[in-house]
Amino acid sequence: MVNVDDAYYPHTVALEVTLACNMRCLHCGSYATGQNRKKALSLAEWKKVIDDLKQLKAQFITLSGGEPFMYKQWRELIKYIRRAPEAKASLISNGYSITEDDIIFMKKQGVSHIGLSLDGDQTVHDYIRQTPGSFQKVLETARLCQKHDFSFSVVTSINQINYTIREELLGIILEHKIKNWQVQVVNSFGRAGKNRESMLISHEQYAQLVHDISRWQNEQKGRVRIMPADSIGYCHPLTDDMLEGAEWQGCNAGKFVIGIESNGNVKGCLSLQHDDFKAGNVRERSLIDIWNDDACFAYTRQYDHTRMCGACSTCSDGKRCQAGCMAIAHSVHGTIYENGYCYKTIMEKMRHKRNAA
Structure with a gap:
């Protein structure tokens, strides 16, 4: 857990080692295709990035994509990260092309964890992923992780397509004895933005999802750990309790989180x-210099509370919350100073509506 009183450092890092992907998911925020970005970093350049991250005391380094297993030298990067035992390595994958040998390799190298995407039952998952057979493949990968006692979680992105089968999703998690489940809400970047009307859930659905996650956590305690992502909150007793004691203190992008795209562009978060x-770009300026320049991440490090708008402008928790997840706020509203996907605000509006009736 990050202590927000600490000096800024990249506690959690995501490396988009390639934008190439073997799926064309309808909700993909990156709009990943079969091709990497132009002028992608070489292996040597990625190693320099990792060297800088180690100097900056990075603790968790995740290989992401696209689909990281489409990056041919992913094993070399894992080995390089693990040369410094204090830096933990992990991956996020759609689980489609992972082999048993890959899992054996990851465990041997001390990879701490892998996140596997699961977005519905067979019909819904394969449709969202636009890849027939992808549902069975990700479950097969989960079984291989269990066989080799390799830590993994399942990650579900809730949208209009799978919202109505969320209870069935929980059933799949329990049936397959999956112990860690991360639930998040789709933002409006990439293909999800193009398919916005059929992707984004309503505010009322969002509030119900929060209630469901809280109920699931209580009912399934000891069977599965259910973790809401940063897109779910904020500053309400119910959501604070769901975060396992980690009080929301604003978006950590550029403060304790950093992302590097496959062309070397640096962002506070890949989302x-x-x-x-x-x-900045690591070819034009060292990652250390970029990180140590507060102006590069002014959107969080120098967040201007006076520009907050909508319900956020009058919220008593505005200064602490800073409009919640910045990716959700900006992708939906086009600004980092308002976020309609806020449980506290939604519940207040629903209460006022009832009182006025």
Whole structure:
């Protein structure tokens, strides 16, 4: 857990080692295709990035994509990260092309964890992922992780397509004895933005999802750890309790989180897709210099509370919350100063509506 009183350092890092992917998911925030970005970093350049991250005391380094297993030298990067035992390595994958040998390799190298995407039952998952057979493949990968006692979680992105089968999703998690489940809400970047009307859940659905996650956590305690992502909150007793005691203190992008795209662009978080969030490029300036320049991450380090708008402008927790998850706020509203996907605000509006009736 990050102590927000600490000096800024990249506690959690995501490396988009490739934008190439073997799926065309309808909700992909990166709009990943079969091709990497132009002028992608070489293996040597990635190693320099990792060297700088180690100097900056990075603790968790995740290989992401696209699909990281499409990056041919992913094993070399894992080995290089693990040369410094204080830096933990992990991966996020769609689980489609992972082999048993890959899992054996990851465990042997001390990879701490892998996140596997699961977005529905067979019909819904394969449709969202636009890849027939992907549901069975990710479950097969989960079984291989269990066979080799390799730590993994399942990650579900809730959207209009799978919202109505969320209870069935829990059933799948329990049936397959999956112990860690991360639930998040789709933002409006990439393909999800293009398919916005059929992707984004309503505020009322969002509030119900929060209630469901809280109930699931209580009912399934000891069977599965259910973890809401940063897109779910904020500053309400119910959501604070769901975060396992980690009180929300604003978006950590550029404060304790950093992302590097495969072309070397640096962002406070890989979910911040817009170029406005580009802090620099590692080919033009060292990652250490970029990180140590507060102006590069002014959107969080120098957050201007006076610009908050909508319900956030009058919220008593505005200064602490800073409009919640910045990726959700910006992708939906086009600003980092308002976030309608806030449980506290939604519940207050629903209460006022009932009282006025």
